[in-house]
Amino acid sequence: MGLVGNIRARWNASPDTPVLHWEQAWWSRARLLERSRQAAGFLQAQDLGPGDVVGLQAHRGPDFLAVFLGALGSGVTVLLLNGAYTPREVGFLAEDADARLVIAQPAVLDALRAAEPCALLSADDLAQRLDAARGAPIDGDPQGPTISLEAVGALGYTSGTTGRPKGAVIRHRNIQGTVESLHTAWGWSTADVLVHALPLFHIHGLFVAMLGSLWAGARTVLLPRFSASAVSRSIQEHQGTVFMGVPTFYHRLLAQPEPPELPSMRLWTSGSAPLPAPVWESFRDRFGCEILERYGMTEVGIVLSNPLKADRVPGTVGFALPGVHAFVVDRDSGVPLPDGEVGELRISSPGLITHYLGLPEKTAESISVDTTGRRWMRTGDLACRRADGRFSIVGRMGDMVISGGLNVYPREIETVLLDVPGVDEVAVVGVPDPDWGERVVALVVADGPVDAAELLRHARSHLAGFKVPKEVRFADALPRNSMGKVQKHRIRTAWPMP
Known part of the structure; x- marks a missing residue:
């Protein structure tokens, strides 16, 4: 079957x-x-x-x-x-x-x-x-x-933000492999009630959430769209136990004037974009629950997850799921790197696709086969593995900034700037510079009084000089796609040149 x-x-x-x-x-x-x-x-x-x-x-x-x-x-x-x-x-x-x-x-x-x-x-x-x-x-x-x-x-x-969209050919066994793995890892049961506000056209909303619930024989409350109040009401009315969201959802749940009582909930998960540590901590403090972060992509399914019953660490996406092999490698040589070093994340999983539709060259660029016959996905994501085996996603390889010949990882800078009171969101990118090659700049969304000078002072006290943004600008919102991912290419393109 x-x-x-x-x-x-x-x-x-x-x-x-x-x-x-x-x-x-x-x-x-x-x-x-x-x-x-x-x-x-x-x-x-x-x-x-x-x-x-x-x-x-x-x-x-x-x-x-x-x-x-x-x-x-x-x-x-x-x-x-x-x-x-x-x-x-x-x-x-x-x-x-x-x-x-x-x-x-x-x-x-x-x-x-x-x-x-x-x-x-x-x-x-x-x-x-x-x-x-x-x-x-x-x-x-x-x-x-x-x-x-x-x-x-x-x-x-794929989104095709950097070129022609690629069609990932997803077989029944790829979908089932992801669903089966998460069924065990996340403790799904027939008693669960999923409150569902994610898009159905996306892998996150359709495979991970909806099919995960169907596989478990659970019940799903499908909302017409996301709103913080509708999610809270539905959880209370239907005794919801599971909710899956993107970071934007959690921002908005926290923005509710009065935190609702949601004692029936056992699992909140976040994916499709990095969840800032301050949001994770605020949610824990306000709702008494730790959000479970995980990592996946269309081509491999969900492959890394924080544990269900052990410690969940903000800013990490946890451990490799059963059946998944994950390594951080030097992006040029493919040699595995020691724990703590940043490199490209390579994945082998039951959800790994066979190919991109009609694009054998792109398939060969992205999927390799080792001497044992195991197939590996070059994810294009920069990651590091901690000594305890947890993985953290540092950013996309295309997002890494090379300024004055030195590698700068935007996620590290964003994490530092988010610690400043009054900062709601921040995106760090590299823009062309005749002297540095690229210069580091930051686009900030504020929800309180804060100015660029204060942000730069904070950055200088926490970061090496070459990582400190050369410029800070403010915006009402960060550009995002339909899944809540920040579209950094739009920030780079629109940034005023000196």
Whole structure:
């Protein structure tokens, strides 16, 4: 069986058990499976079969999940499309993935019709089309298709901020490997209630959160969007036990005027971007819970995690999960470095993809095979390992600043500046400089009285001189993508030249 059949096999034939809460009502397992069969029937009626690709930019809700499960349950591959993608972006990805059908937001659809890259359906019309569809057997049904774990389940495209987006070919076994590992590491059980506010088009929200809950036979309260008050109310109303977020979510939960009482919660996790240590500490002090940070990427799944029951250390992403091999190496030679030294993080994991779609050269650049046949991902992330085996992510290799011939790691400087009262967020980048090659600069978001002179004094007292920013500017907000990651390339591009 494939991923969908294996999820169903864990449900112990309890069809009436609630599985998904949406718009004030619970969906049972049986209802979600029947909707998934309707989605599979709809896709078959559009002449999509095993190996074909459907682009999914549907509205948030049960039908998004039903199309995903119905597609994987019938051997169809899902091209995950960010809801904020423009017609140009959707058109490029649909063509690159050779999609047979794209379910798109209405504004995107209107612009795509002229090019007609493939069959198109408005997300507004999806519910009606599923209502009218004849259900088809899916993976795990007596007359269902035989789906292999080697089948391609999803295509997840990298952001493409530094070049052409790359399509990660994600097989059923890659997804299942991540879900199984986290099930054990994070102590999932049928008693859990996940309060879900992450995007469904992203690996974090779909694989780690939603499929993690389905694999456990747990219940998920799916919110229309994130708001701190809605999350707090839902946790209280449904006795939520698990919440997964990005750092921005935790900033906003802390900004609530009165901290709500949330005694049912057992696990808060943060990922997709670094969580500043002051936020971790403030959350612990205010809510009495330590956020669990972890590390992963589209190409490898979730591979590092702070422990569930032992100490969680802010600023670290914990240890390698079972089945994962992780090393910090010299980025040029590939030789493993001693603990405490900064180098590139290399990963081998059950979630490691086989290749990028149609890009053998990029695949060869990113994925290597050692003499034992083990495959390794060159993550492009700078990391160091502590003596106790914990890993810390220092930054992206492309974010490292070389100023006057010396390596400067922005994360170290950001951590120091965040200690200054009145600093809410900070991003450090390198910009071109005729004398230094690159000079270190900082963009700061303040939530209290603070000035550049004070920040520089603090930096000089805590950092070597070559690490101290040459310039500090202030902004109302840092530029971010839809997952909350700071877009440092935009800061570099917009920074005024001297």
